[in-house]
Amino acid sequence: QSALTQPASVSGSPGQSITISCSGASSDVGTYNLVSWYQQHPGKAPQLMIYEVNKRPSGVSDRFSGSKSGNTASLTISGLQAEDEADYYCSSYAGNTNLVVFGGGTHLTVL
Amino acid sequence: QPQLQESGPGLVKPSETLSLMCTVSGGPISSSSYYWGWIRQTPGKGLEWIGSIFYSGNTYYSPSLKSRVTISVDTSKNQLSLKLTSVTAADTAVYYCARHRCSGGKCFSFPPISFDPWGQGTLLTVSS
Numbered sequence: 001q002s003a004l005t006q007p008a009s010v011s012g013s014p015g016q017s018i019t020i021s022c023s024g025a026s027s028d029v030g031t032y033n034l035v036s037w038y039q040q041h042p043g044k045a046p047q048l049m050i051y052e053v054n055k056r057p058s059g060v061s062d063r064f065s066g067s068k069s070g071n072t073a074s075l076t077i078s079g080l081q082a083e084d085e086a087d088y089y090c091s092s093y094a095g096n097t098n099l100v101v102f103g104g105g106t107h108l109t110v111l
Numbered sequence: 112q113p114q115l116q117e118s119g120p121g122l123v124k125p126s127e128t129l130s131l132m133c134t135v136s137g138g139p140i141s142s143s144s145y146y147w148g149w150i151r152q153t154p155g156k157g158l159e160w161i162g163s164i165f166y167s168g169n170t171y172y173s174p175s176l177k178s179r180v181t182i183s184v185d186t187s188k189n190q191l192s193l194k195l196t197s198v199t200a201a202d203t204a205v206y207y208c209a210r211h212r213c214s215g216g217k218c219f220s221f222p223p224i225s226f227d228p229w230g231q232g233t234l235l236t237v238s239s
Contacts (some may be wrong), residue, residue, distance in 0.1 A: 018157055033224075034214065034222075034224045035236065036175075036226070044227075044231075045228075045229040045230065045231055045232055046158065046207075046229055047227075047228075048226060049225065051212070052214065052224065057227060059138075089157065089158055091225075093222060093224050096171070096222065098173065098174050099160065099163065099171045099173075099222065099223065100160035100163075102157055102158040102159065102160065104156075104157045105156070105157045105158070
């Protein structure tokens with residue numbers, strides 16, 4: 001059982017926007033603005049899409065955005081494209097004892 | 112961006128020790144801005160952080176694996192390694208190494224928080 005809770009799947013049509021939630025606790029997401037999001041295509045390694053809740057690494061499309069409210073973080077993808085179909089994982093800093101916790105992952109289907 | 116490449120035996124017998132290597136190219140492992148981490152992904156399942164190490168040797172380990180894990184770094188070879196003892200079938204997974212960036216790029220002041228980039232991963236099967 002993952003420390004962070006994500007929906008197993010979401011879907012959307014090309015051009016639409018979708019949001020993936022990531023629910024944690026006061027010991028991780030709720031306390032630290034250190035949430036990251038990763039995209040993983042089949043057979044590939046994960047790729048960092050968002051860090052520190054809402055920052056995008058160089059080269060990541062501005063269609064990807066992150067936010068947080070309380071113990072829940074969210075990833076929003078606007079203007080859905082076929083290439084966005086992938087698995088998405090959130091993670092959070094959780095203190096010096098258990099540095100990193102991941103969500104169970106969400107499969108995004110572009111209809 | 113540096114490139115990371117994992118290497119390992121592919122198959123390990125139950126109760127034995129798993130040993131994996133990660134070679135970093137295109138940038139020094141001895142940077143004050145990054146830790147270097149190991150993450151695994153069981154078939155069809157999610158990601159699990161194993162541990163991370165700074166070039167000085169400072170380490171963080173997952174509490175659930177801490178008793179069986181050792182991560183070390185060789186700055187002269189730009190490599191990090193992972194050893195996991197007493198493996199079982201539950202340790203069968205794709206093992207990734209990744210650069211673990213510190214908040215603000217300052218590992219002496221802030222913890223590592225995000226993994227970027229990742230190696231391509233290496234499948235490790237535990238079976239007799």
